[in-house]
Amino acid sequence: MTSPAMAARFSGARRRRRVVNAAACGLLSAAVVVALIPLVAVLSYVVGRGTEALSIEFLTHSMKGVGPLDDAGGAYHAILGTLEQVAIAAVLAVPLGLAVAVYIVEYGGGRFAYAVRFLVDVMTGLPSIVAGLFIFAFWVLALDKGFSGLAAGLSLAVLMLPVVVRTSEEMLRLVPHELREAGYALGVPRWRTTISVVLPTASAGITTGVMLAVARVTGETAPLLLTAFGYDAIRRSPFEGPQSGLPLYVFSQAGSAFDVAVRRAWAGALTLIVIVLVLTVTARLLAGRSRLPNS
């Protein structure tokens, strides 16, 4: 049956397949290396240049009265602004997003729930600049409220909402049916079951999702440009007048022609990335402690 010539052909084909397989697997592994090069490059540059420029003064001073060539000033006002704006966004988006997720998972199933779910997914793709433009057109222009930290918080809330809904929805879906059924069997009303059984069970996962959403909007620059507008001095109240934000601060310093400003940009970038990565990593660690199966 198998002549020596055929055997040779088969072994040749087998060798070729093996070589192709090895080459393909090598390429796939190389893709991971290629993808991680920018991560290492970005982080090392930000840490390297950032630590050079970062100082206690940077973290405790604003840009009030700092001339274009002065190697002075800092991002205190911007850090303060970011904390306030992100807090406003979270206060608005988290309860609303949770309620939407509860609707989709606990009461959904019909066409309306399907539409809501689909639109929430579509909203995750909303460009952040469009969220900024919307709040600018609606809050700043139509309602004539002017630029403020609150306006920035609103635009960040628009961006945060779909992320909170999606992650909470996934977590609620992981809660075993038996827990709900146990509640109903005890005669506990449905809303009490949702609040006292379903939500606490999913709380670790939801917390993770919320922290990731907070991390994401903390780094958003584009909406701040159109809503908070930027301000050099400390503005404690987010409700009146333009305010700065850390990403916005980095953007404006990076766009400057002067080296001292670019140094401040790197220091701001390091501060920003530390905040964002600490939030992200803590969120992941929390997720590891979830009480839910396979989350």
Place this chain on the structure above:
Amino acid sequence: MTAATGTPIATTVRAPSRRRHGDTVFHGIVVVAAGFVLVLIAAIAVFLIAQAVPAIDKVGWRFFTEETWFPDAEPARFGIAALAFGTVLSSALALAMAVPVALGCALFLTELAPRRLGRYVGYLLDLLAAVPSVVYGLWGVFVLVPALVPVQRGIDGAVGGVVPVFDSRNGVYGRSIFAASVVLAIMVLPIVAALAREVFRQVPRAHREAAFALGATRWEVIKLAVLPYGRSGIVGAIMLGFGRALGETIAVALVLAASFSIDIHIFEPGGNTIAANIATKFGEAGQTGRNALIASGLVLFAITLLVNVIARGIVYRSAVAAEGKP
């Protein structure tokens, strides 16, 4: 009222059917919250249109054909032709660079990597997605742009004479559409990789095992079982990445040296995108200027909405199909 709306997740047991005020109120609250999502999307469209109309009125249809951007001049001359071109070109280039690498990462994570390694690499890719765009922009303009100059000069020297796209007519490289595309590619890579990974995870184990049982190598399993099964999901993932690249603002605004012309020379400094133009022009814009920027943002909103709706539609269909065939 409560149990009658659709089929909730716990269909096996009906919740207590007796009407309770608490349930009615709670149900009302969550329905209103869900309705708010629809209202929000409608409000975004309505308010953008309301503020865009005064600007578009001034230039009429030229808004879609004009390349320059002088909205506050008398008479106003502005249009999104060059901006839209730059937006689509830079995003398409970014996808061309990011997609092969992203799919490679996703396949490595689902098909090759040992469980533990896969998890750590997945975390690292998530971190890549977590880096704020302003940081990418800062790094892009001060580190990546200078580093890419010799690369662009080399490609130009090799093929620039034959392929005009790679030719830099003034011999200057740097803050070009190409550099912006590389930054965009880095930013959409983890997004496409994460979505593609979800797609590949849905491929039933039995399909892979069937291929292995026939003596297929790992690569042949990927080629015969994994990729065909995930095809529509991959298309959806790529489109979602495209939508993300279209709307990216700050990194592009920092990297590009803005210019307002339709130009295919991707290595020459210049080019612009809708989103980046809003970021750079907003501070100095007057009344008409702001309305004009909102009008351009409306176009961006419409394009990304379309891309996202189509992409999500594809993903939903493929997810339903995946659930249908266990």
